[in-house]
Amino acid sequence: MLAFATERVYACLETIILEGGIDKLEMKLGVLQIIDGLSYLHNSVKMLHGNLTPSAVYVTTSRLWKIAGFAFSVSAKEPGVFPCFPWTKKLPAHLQPDLDFLAPEYLAPNQHTVTPAADVFSLGVLICWICAGGRKLIDAKNNIETHSIICGQLDTALQCIAEELGVNLLEAMQKVLSPIVEQRPSVQLLALIKHFDDPALSALRQLDDIAQEFDPAHKGLFLSQALYNSLPAIPENLWFTRVLQRFNEHLLDSHELYAAIARPLFYMLDHCESHNIHKLRPWMRRIVDHAQQKALTPLILENMAVLLRRLSDDKVDDQLHDLLVICIRSDDIHTQGQAVRNIPAAVEFLPNWFLVRRLLPAFDSLTNYVQGNVSRQLDVLACIGALSDRCDWNTLKVLIPCVSICSMHHHAVIHAKSRLVQRIITCDASRLRDRSLICVHLLSPLTLGLALKELSETHFDDVISTVRILIDMVEQLRYETDEHQQGHNCNLGRMGSRRVSMSSSHLPRVMITAAHPSFSGYDCRKMSFLSADGRLEDRGRRESKDSRSSLESDLSSRIVLSATAPGTANDGREPGLLLAIPPRSDLSQQGLTASPISATISRVRYGKHSTEASPLN
Structure with a gap:
């Protein structure tokens, strides 16, 4: 038994190619490593390998290709000239170089020396074998005559594997496998062909040598x-x-x-x-x-x-x-x-306990960071917006005060806050349950921001729509709180429906004033506007300059709806609706026709009590 020390070897190239195959990039990388090895042998060691075959190339556990099998290698007699031992039928094939990878000059009569071009030819055959997935370019079956015939038809053989080789490598192989020794390039020049001009290949080679x-x-x-x-x-x-x-x-x-x-x-x-x-x-x-x-x-x-x-x-x-x-x-x-800019990307994977106990309390440290800087405040608001998607109503109570860190009175900051509110509401509006937080940290800065001249028309509409939504939410929360406090012991019902403004640009409007019954005796009125045709006002649409508001229009009629609780006094009248309409004479004085104004209020619901009205003629 013969034993020797070496690097840890994974397998020989023949086994790897035939059993599993390798990636094209790794093929290129391995071939370049063989080229480097041959170049070292020829130029530094002054040695000819003589039998470069798949079984003579080992792949280490580090995936490096190493040349082995030096049984037939010879040293140079003089620069560039090596002794030649012709292949013969008189010896068993396994005692001689592999005929299928041998250069044709080895078989020439009276040939006693060869050049490094012999190894270049063997390398070319090996490269074709690798690219073809283990199919031999020359399969002489240890027959010298067959080998000679195939070597004379190598151009045709190369065309059979042209697709596997590619254009650049095919062109190089036609020179490498030339029967004329002088036409073969040196092994160093072979490494410079376009086939190996690949940034990824270059990076891997540089990594190997790091x-x-x-x-x-x-x-x-x-x-x-x-x-x-x-x-x-x-x-x-x-x-x-x-x-x-x-x-x-x-x-x-x-x-x-x-x-x-x-x-x-x-x-x-x-x-x-x-x-x-x-x-x-x-x-x-x-x-x-x-x-x-x-x-x-x-x-x-x-x-x-x-x-x-x-x-x-x-x-x-x-x-x-x-x-x-x-x-x-x-x-x-x-x-x-x-940290602020990268939180939005990671917020989905941050646990809620971490947000509440550690991250949000740390936001107090951002005061100096955002002071006087619009872009940083926008970054913080974007971060808060991303965090809001993960918050339940309890966590949102901790998050919303962080909005006040961004306190600049700048149109971009105001609009960003408006979009933040819309994001919170769109995700789940029911999480906003604290009127104080809404008014102090959301509604107040947006309301002040409406006075900014720098707000574009689009942004102004966006902000004012957000303000209206927040006001409606505060109103609703107030009524819900009052009703909850009164409980079932109080028969007086608060007006629980949200106020909705309705208008038309071209028709007279009706101002509805709803009286709130109160324990103090004061008449707390709530006003809404309807058009004469009963259509809802588009509150996000700005009125044109030609249209007149309901307060300015001389055509407005006021209907005073006094909603009273059952059993309460109402100036001796039956409980219900009191309609106050200007007399026709007033209308005539304003140059109006006597045609009646028609409006229909199908149902007005105030808290637990409702009042129905018929069309007015």
């Missing part, structure tokens, strides 16, 4: 730029068999490079198949453990959503929560800004 790069700045630039940009073109299996393996071999203790390493690692985590995520977990823990590095913190914050969504690691999650709070409370406004 241990030979001693400048940390160059290493960091390569890892964070060249390698990161090449990852989309590198198959996923190579991420873990080559890229991650090189990180493990050469960069584990290079803490100063963790910021550069993090970029490709985060990309791999975001785009890899779920069954490969566990392979990245050790590196992710190392990266997060060093989050205090100034260059690493923004990268972790930027990819926080990816870490929380894909990694599912409790230890990493806790560290990210701590990091987020630390960054929000930081004295560095740049760090605070990075």
